[in-house]
Amino acid sequence: MSAPRLKLDQVGYSYGDLPVLENISMTVQPGEFVSILGPSGSGKSTLFRLLTGAITTDTGAIAFDGKPLSEAGRPFAFMPQRDALMPWRRILDNTTLGLEVQGIGRKQARERVSPLFAEFGLAGFEENYPAELSGGMRQRAALLRTVVQDKPMLLLDEPFGALDALTRAGMQRWLEAMWEKHRWTAMLVTHDVREAVHLSDRIYVLSPRPARVIREIEIDLPRPRGRDAATRALAAAIEADILETLLRPDPDHVDDAASHGSASS
Numbered sequence: 001m002s003a004p005r006l007k008l009d010q011v012g013y014s015y016g017d018l019p020v021l022e023n024i025s026m027t028v029q030p031g032e033f034v035s036i037l038g039p040s041g042s043g044k045s046t047l048f049r050l051l052t053g054a055i056t057t058d059t060g061a062i063a064f065d066g067k068p069l070s071e072a073g074r075p076f077a078f079m080p081q082r083d084a085l086m087p088w089r090r091i092l093d094n095t096t097l098g099l100e101v102q103g104i105g106r107k108q109a110r111e112r113v114s115p116l117f118a119e120f121g122l123a124g125f126e127e128n129y130p131a132e133l134s135g136g137m138r139q140r141a142a143l144l145r146t147v148v149q150d151k152p153m154l155l156l157d158e159p160f161g162a163l164d165a166l167t168r169a170g171m172q173r174w175l176e177a178m179w180e181k182h183r184w185t186a187m188l189v190t191h192d193v194r195e196a197v198h199l200s201d202r203i204y205v206l207s208p209r210p211a212r213v214i215r216e217i218e219i220d221l222p223r224p225r226g227r228d229a230a231t232r233a234l235a236a237a238i239e240a241d242i243l244e245t246l247l248r249p250d251p252d253h254v255d256d257a258a259s260h261g262s263a264s265s
């Protein structure tokens with residue numbers, strides 16, 4: 001196996017005295033699509049906040065390409081949980097935002113994003129405002145803004161969480177096809193078992209908060225997935241098995257909500 005791009009080694013984090021992440025170890029290989037699957041409130045977004053540098057680890061270490069994260073020069077393009085398109089900016093100007101934040105001029109940024117509009121199913125909508133687009137199109141615009149930053153690794157936080165089931169299934173197929181073409185190194189956070197199985201090379205399953213890795217599963221199904229009946233049946237069996245893991249009462253899990261007087265959201 002090649003050296004991992006991303007490596008988390010026994011990472012722990014608490015908000016004050018609320019433990020959220022406990023002893024998290026994981027790796028992502030170059031070109032690999034890895035999902036973090038866990039219940040709502042388990043600490044998935046917190047994990048991404050550690051990666052993007054919004055917060056820093058209490059314990060353990062994070063390395064990117066073998067360097068401590070603090071010396072790795074912001075290697076992630078991050079798509080946040082809410083689509084975060086600015087309602088007053090046209091779609092074209094929304095998709096250039098990440099580049100503009102990097103200090104690239106608006107004209108040059110537009111030249112970089114424009115050719116991607118067709119591939120993202122957004123051609124002809126450059127001058128529209130976010131409110132004029134469907135939910136799926138808005139998420140594709142947010143993803144376009146993320147990938148065009150050309151960073152070594154993508155972080156996607158529940159990118160389809162707000163979509164209806166049918167749109168969501170369509171977006172998963174579309175993202176899988178895009179990933180097959182571009183082979184981004186990617187980490188996806190989700191609470192949707194089917195989504196994780198459909199998209200991932202590997203899945204880490206998290207316990208409820210404080211999150212620990214309770215399972216690691218290699219998804220060795222041919223792509224594209226979900227098209228032929230045999231692959232669908234295999235995927236469904238894996239899904240059912242993972243769901244059992246997520247629903248199984250965890251004897252080691254200490255429910256500390258009472259002692260902190262706060263319920264997880």
Ligand SMILES: Nc1ncnc2c1ncn2[C@@H]1O[C@H](COP(=O)(O)OP(=O)(O)O)[C@@H](O)[C@H]1O
Nearest residue numbers: 015020039040041042043044045046047264265
């Ligand atoms: N800024 C914060 N301060 C205090 N607690 C927080 C903060 N952000 C999240 N939490 C708590 O940490 C836990 C994990 O949150 P989060 O990482 O957002 O979970 P997930 O993304 O898996 O739904 C939750 O119980 C949440 O209430």
Ligand SMILES: [Mg+2]
Nearest residue numbers: 044045046081
């Ligand atoms: Mg979250």
